[in-house]
Amino acid sequence: MSVNDNHNANSYYLSGEKHYFEKQYDKAIKALTKAIALDSRLYHAYDRRGSAYKSLEQYDFALADYNRALEINPTFDNALRNRGHVFRHLNMFYSAIADFEASKRYCKSKQEHERLDLFIDGVRKKLEENN
DSSP states (O other): OOHHHHHHHHHHHHHHHHHHHTTOHHHHHHHHHHHHHHOTTOHHHHHHHHHHHHHTTOHHHHHHHHHHHHHHOTTOHHHHHHHHHHHHHTTOHHHHHHHHHHHHHHOOOHHHHHHHHHHHHHHHHHHHHHO
16 A cells, blocks of 8 residues: 555545534445545444444444454454444344443543443343343
8 A cells, every 4th residue: 555545545534534423424434435445454444434334224234344343453442332332223232241341341431431331231221121
């Protein structure tokens, strides 16, 4: 990959981020796909594109992107947490808890640990309701 490709990949990534936060998920997916085409190791782009797919309730695509981000960086706490949310939406509660627990091991913020504990408690309550 040339320096130019790396620069363009980052530009597309930033564009995708902007579209994502503006809730323009289709535009975000297009920009992030271009970033990934230029730099297939850009794990943040897979994570953000997965989040755009998750927002569109396209959970299969979201899972594929989170899985790819984690193949590149197995300790990426955002992808673990985000994949946990998809598992929760799919009623795959044990997988959700496992991902939230794994995310806790890698995130550094006390506030994020507390949020993850709330997610875990919520999923456990769902499990109890279903049993």
